[in-house]
Amino acid sequence: xxxxxLPREVVYRExxxxxAVWEAIKTLQVRGAPAIGIAxxxxxxxxxxxxxxDEQAFFQRLDEVASYLASSRPTAVNLFWALxxxxxxxxxxxxxxxxxxxxxLLEEVRxxxxxxxxxxxxxxxxxxxxxxxxxxxxxxxxxxxLATAEYGTALAVIYEAVAKGKRVHVFADETRPLLQGARLTxxxxxxxxxxxxxxxxxxxxxxxxxxxVQAVIVGADRIAANGDTANxxxxxxxxxxxxxxxxxxxxxxxxxxxxxxxSHGGLIPIEQRDPREVTSPFGIPIAxxxxxxxxxxxxxxxxxxxxxxxxxxxxxxPVNKETIAAILGRALAGxxxxxxxxx
Ligand SMILES: CSC[C@H]1O[C@H](OP(=O)(O)O)[C@H](O)[C@@H]1O
Numbered sequence: 001x002x003x004x005x006l007p008r009e010v011v012y013r014e015x016x017x018x019x020a021v022w023e024a025i026k027t028l029q030v031r032g033a034p035a036i037g038i039a040x041x042x043x044x045x046x047x048x049x050x051x052x053x054d055e056q057a058f059f060q061r062l063d064e065v066a067s068y069l070a071s072s073r074p075t076a077v078n079l080f081w082a083l084x085x086x087x088x089x090x091x092x093x094x095x096x097x098x099x100x101x102x103x104x105l106l107e108e109v110r111x112x113x114x115x116x117x118x119x120x121x122x123x124x125x126x127x128x129x130x131x132x133x134x135x136x137x138x139x140x141x142x143x144x145x146l147a148t149a150e151y152g153t154a155l156a157v158i159y160e161a162v163a164k165g166k167r168v169h170v171f172a173d174e175t176r177p178l179l180q181g182a183r184l185t186x187x188x189x190x191x192x193x194x195x196x197x198x199x200x201x202x203x204x205x206x207x208x209x210x211x212x213v214q215a216v217i218v219g220a221d222r223i224a225a226n227g228d229t230a231n232x233x234x235x236x237x238x239x240x241x242x243x244x245x246x247x248x249x250x251x252x253x254x255x256x257x258x259x260x261x262x263s264h265g266g267l268i269p270i271e272q273r274d275p276r277e278v279t280s281p282f283g284i285p286i287a288x289x290x291x292x293x294x295x296x297x298x299x300x301x302x303x304x305x306x307x308x309x310x311x312x313x314x315x316x317x318p319v320n321k322e323t324i325a326a327i328l329g330r331a332l333a334g335x336x337x338x339x340x341x342x343x
Pocket of ligand 1: 232
């Protein structure tokens with residue numbers, strides 16, 4: 001589904017090679033950390049269809065395709081996690097007939113796809129217990145079924161709470177500049193019959209002050225080993241507002257969103273996007289020609305502002321590297337892979 005066409009049109013687009021997948025990810029036709037990883041993994045399968053029938057050349061082509069797809073967007077670690085999983089699966093099959101490897105890699109991406117469905121439902125089940133009946137929930141950007149295999153992460157918690165009979169009302173931030181909240185979350189929740197009120201990003205403080213919000217739940221694109229979390233630009237400000245108003249602030253994400261190789265959020269690469277997204281949203285100029293623009297697609301919320309992280313293995317609270325390692329059962333940060341990101 002080409003998400004840039006929503007909410008006006010539901011348009012499906014077929015990708016027949018890795019270049020079309022790269023373009024779809026870059027332009028947010030497909031978007032959302034888990035969905036990006038799944039799409040890129042399918043892109044690997046497309047890219048090796050035309051690989052030469054010589055093992056060395058095949059693996060060289062696989063490496064080229066995976067590296068190319070990795071260049072589409074820098075922040076969502078699920079992209080690199082999925083590509084790495086495809087590479088590792090292929091390595092286990094060296095020496096096998098190349099068509100068998102192609103078939104195995106298609107089975108691998110289908111497994112990634114199906115696992116993500118299950119992970120999202122598990123996140124919903126763990127998170128539902130945190131939602132009170134008759135509560136207002138504020139969310140940012142889109143962390144719903146459109147951003148994952150299905151059901152979503154932050155929205156999975158909402159869907160599950162409603163399925164358990166809880167009465168919730170969602171306040172969806174429009175989420176400038178690409179309006180994922182207005183175009184996608186409002187569309188998705190309305191289609192599911194979930195009461196939803198669309199607000200401008202600058203209204204979040206007011207709805208909190210008026211007592212309309214009892215919880216904030218957002219998705220994530222990359223969570224460092226200490227719990228610092230990169231998510232759509234504007235999330236950090238919401239976390240500060242939530243702390244001031246004593247409202248719990250939850251992050252919902254599958255374990256594939258954790259990057260335990262990075263010890264803290266300052267190491268997370270932040271995507272800088274085209275200034276025209278700010279000055280001419282959807283082709284309508286709203287700012288002077290040539291104006292200087294700053295357009296980071298994400299910001300990082302420090303772990304200390306996060307009440308809990310909800311993943312498929314449970315609820316991580318308090319949020320720190322010890323509790324993360326305990327829940328994920330994985331080794332902590334190794335050598336810090338990325339250079340310190342200087343803003
Ligand atoms: C379920 S992850 C969703 C996550 O990804 C979004 O970013 P984008 O729309 O740029 O792909 C946003 O940060 C969401 O929270």
